[in-house]
Amino acid sequence: MEKEAGAVPRVGVCVFLVKGKAVLLGRRLSSIGHSTFALPGGHLEFGESFEECGSRELKEETGLDIAQVELLTVTNNLFLEEPKPSHYVTVFMRAVLKDPQQVPQNLEPHKCDGWDWYDWDNLPKPLFWPLEKMVQDGFDPFPIG
Numbered sequence: 720m721e722k723e724a725g726a727v728p729r730v731g732v733c734v735f736l737v738k739g740k741a742v743l744l745g746r747r748l749s750s751i752g753h754s755t756f757a758l759p760g761g762h763l764e765f766g767e768s769f770e771e772c773g774s775r776e777l778k779e780e781t782g783l784d785i786a787q788v789e790l791l792t793v794t795n796n797l798f799l800e801e802p803k804p805s806h807y808v809t810v811f812m813r814a815v816l817k818d819p820q821q822v823p824q825n826l827e828p829h830k831c832d833g834w835d836w837y838d839w840d841n842l843p844k845p846l847f848w849p850l851e852k853m854v855q856d857g858f859d860p861f862p863i864g
């Protein structure tokens with residue numbers, strides 16, 4: 720496979736922020752997955768734990784404070800059709816709101832069209848394709864019980 724000089728796999732951390740049977744999603748305004756609905760999250764930065772990255776990205780993107788941040792799964796995602804081919808190892812975490820009353824804000828309107836809660840059984844379309852694949856594979860992000 721041809722790769723751009725200097726192209727290396729990067730790590731993304733996304734968070735299933737769960738509230739009942741709903742998750743927080745936002746429509747991406749980005750070179751990767753433009754106009755698709757995706758979980759909040761972003762690039763793992765040097766020295767961060769997965770939990771620290773998830774909490775930081777949620778705060779940066781939505782203003783929300785999260786708790787009980789735990790590792791759910793990891794996927795290996797090649798974005799070859801995008802304007803700039805890229806390769807991400809995507810770490811998926813689950814978390815809950817520290818304060819259930821806290822409301823998400825769209826703090827990066829140049830990167831996201833807005834955040835909203837969506838029932839897992841009635842997800843918006845189109846989903847960001849790594850998430851779409853997990854849904855099609857029957858992935859369940861909710862705690863058991």
Ligand SMILES: CC(C)CCOP(=O)(O)OP(=O)(O)O
Binds near residue numbers: 732749761762807809
């Ligand atoms: C593409 C994705 C799997 C990883 C990067 O996520 P992102 O574009 O939301 O990154 P940032 O929030 O860090 O800008």
Ligand SMILES: [Mg+2]
Binds near residue numbers: 779780
């Ligand atoms: Mg971000």
Ligand SMILES: [Mg+2]
Binds near residue numbers: 760761
């Ligand atoms: Mg992001």
Ligand SMILES: [Mg+2]
Binds near residue numbers: 761762776
């Ligand atoms: Mg980031």
